[in-house]
Amino acid sequence: MIKQLINNIEDFQEWCRTLGDVIALDFETTSLNYLEMEFVGFSLCDGDRAMYTQNPDILFYLALYFSDHLFIFHNAVFDLKCCRKFCEYEPDSFFCTLVGAKLVDENLSSHSLKYLAGYWLGVSADLIKEYDEVSADTNSKEFIDYAMNDAIWTHLLYRHETLILNKEKLLYIAGIEMDFQRVLVEMEINGVLIDEDKLEAFRSECGIILHNIEHDMLMVFGKHHDVQKDLFGNEFCISPIKFGSTTQLISLVHLLGFVVDEKTPKGNLSIGKTYLQKMKGQHKFFDLLWRYRKLQKLMNGFITPLDGFMDQDGRIRPSYNMVRTGRLSCSKPNLQQLPNPKKEKLEFNHREIFIPKPGNVLIKADYGGQELRVLSEVTNDTTMVAAFQNDRDLHLTTANHIFDLGLGADALTDGTVEHGEATRQNKQKRHQAKNGVNFPIVYGATVGRIAKDNKVSKKEAERWLNGFFELYPGVKKSIDNIPKELRRFACVRTLFGRKRRFPQYKKAGRYDKAAMERQAFNMKIQGTSADIGKIAGILLLKALPVEAKIVLFVHDEWVVECPKEMSKEVEKIMKDCMENAVALRVRMVVDTKIVNNFGE
Structure with a gap:
């Protein structure tokens, strides 16, 4: 491979x-933060030659090739942001080898460029260096070689991945993913504004509530906080019991006369989420500990560190990453794992800190019952498909069959007077059908898990499950076919072709096989739902007026910020794009709301 350092415009043109x-492009910058990053250099590779430049004036001439060449990136979101900031344009066509690698083999321990260079390309380990392992002098030969190697390996990965993507019929889903990278770029550039006053108020309020819960837990055991003073005479409280210590918690539970029967994978006793769910309501202490942990996780994982993620413009710009099912994870901060304030009955709604700038509003658009609608499509269950096509309440329909409620068609149809009355009279049974069968099926819950979560006997849970499969035989058939698929193909696919591979299935033991089968079925639903959400995001980016900005994507919910006067127009665009993203027998339903903060 011919390598050149080029800092002269005429030499670059030549x-x-x-x-x-096909050109691999890789940027070197002073920071990964979009607002703070400054240009250091960029490298190109066309498969035969590689070059590197530190001259920012050459960026203008680089952009001239954006319209008629295919550009290859490893982590397109970062490099497209660089193109946007330094060149003011993005390439019309591109391919991301990071995304490609995740589609080719989602089970790799890493999809980083350096790992793939060694694992797939066979590059010698002594030639592979991470950024912090090379000279800090960006003018040094070592640094320049490092930069050009990134472009060279990216080009080679493109060749490797596209052959496999074509062979495994993954080009269609790859096209969706490439288009979706532009949506991620948009979100990471826009960010979402934080109400700093409300954040500080929540921080104070959460601290007080945690202190009070801790006080109530201490009182259960006849203890109280120790009040101490720091060097400046300020008083602070210390708990004589460490409620974060598993060892101490187990002792406390034993003191209350209860048994701890939950264990970690290594066989150690544990007081985790499953145990606390089971023990809720059996003693005041368990209810307090449940609330304490929820709030502590929110405080330590989100409220306290949020200042560190805020940029100078008062916005946070989370990073998004694709996981094995195709869904997105989120970091810096992690918005996907925040507790639902309503479901968890939290004392305050932390989502209220996400706000628009003055004169703007936020528009939330969320898929209603997406996973169950996808379930009906994936399994081709005619009863479930018909229920959705006829606007039936699926949870009440399931409850009607399992519990023999004797409800007629009008009572099962959303929006009717009879439905409203039937829902009120059968609230508990509908809830049991929803959370005891319908949704657990999607996540592959076992009879034991359904019994434990719903506090019923295994016999009753089995009756529910059998009743569900009796009503929806297509779902049962689809689940039963999973082992056959895995034996034959060692993978499953979403409706759009995304693969989830289980290479160890044939050699696995009975329990591991059962776990893989549940994951495989769940993948078909979760993965297809993720694909639909991404297609909707791609359509949104193209359809929204320039004043409207995509700022968040949390689970199945898109959030757009726009001027208040155009909010109705944008709301309609969002609903249209999301409901018509794909053409399935069961239409997607989207709920929208114009709000002044994300928590409304």
Whole structure:
């Protein structure tokens, strides 16, 4: 491979005269933060040659090739942000080898460029260096070689991945993913504004509530806080019991006369989420500990560290990452794992800190019952498909069959007077059908899990499950076919072709096979739902007026910020794009709301 350092515009133009159609591009910057990053250099590779430049004036000439060449990136979201900031344009066509690698083999321990260079390309380990392992002098030969190697390996990965994507019929889903990278770029550039006053108020309020819960837990055991003073005479409280210590908690539970029967994978006793769910209501202490943990997780994982994630413009810009099912994880901060204030009955709604700038509003658009609608499509269950097509309440329909409620068609149809009355009279049974069968099926819950979560006997849970499968035989057939699929193909696919591989299935033991089968079925639902959400995001980006900005994507919910006067127009666009993202027998239903903060 011919390598050149080029800092002269004429030399760059000459180098580009014989430029190939496919070009790997990699930027070097002073920071990963979009607002703070400054240009250091960029490297190109066309498959035969590689070059590196530190001259920012050459960026203008680089952008001239954005319209008629295919550009290859490893982590397109970062490099597209660099193109946007330094060149003011993005390439019309691109391919991301980071995304490609996750589609080719989602089970790899890493999808980083350096790992793949060694694992797939066979590059010698002594040639592979991380950023912090090379000279800090960006003018050094070592640094320049490092930069060009990134472009060279990215180009080679493109060749490797596209062959496999084509062979495994993954080009369609790859196209969706590439288009979706532009949506991620938009969100990471826009960010979402934080109400700093409300954040500080929540921080104070959460601290007080945690202190009070801790006080109530201490009182259960006849203890209280120790009041101490720091060097400046300020008083602070210390708990004589460490409620974060599993060892101490187990002793406390034993003191109350209860048994701890939950264990970690290593066989140690544990007081985790499952145990506390089971023990809620059996003693005041368990209810207090449940609330304490929820609030402590919110405080330590989100409220306290949020200042560190805020940029100078008062916005946070989370990073998004694709996981094995195709869904997104989120970091810096993690918005996907925040507790639902309503479901968890929290004392305050932490989502209220996400706000629009003055004169703007937020518009939330969320898929209603998406996973169950996808379930009906994936399993081709005619009863479930018909229920959705006829606007039936699926949870009440399931409850009607399992509990023999004797409800007629009008009572099962959303929006009717009879439905409203039937829902009120059968609230508990509908809740049991929803959370005891319908949703657990999607997540592959066992009879034992359904019994434990709903506090019923295994016999009763089995009766529910059998009743569900009796009503929806297509779902049962689809679940029963999973082992056959895994034996034959060692993978399953979403409706859009995304693969989830289980290479160890044939050699696995009975319990591991059962776990893989549940994961495989769940993947078909979760993965397809993720694909639909991404397609909707792609359509949104193209359809929204320039004044409207996509700021968040949390689970199945899109959030857009726009001027208040155009909110009705944007709301309609969001609903249309999301409901018509794909053409299935069961239409997607989207609930929208114009709000002044994300918590409304």
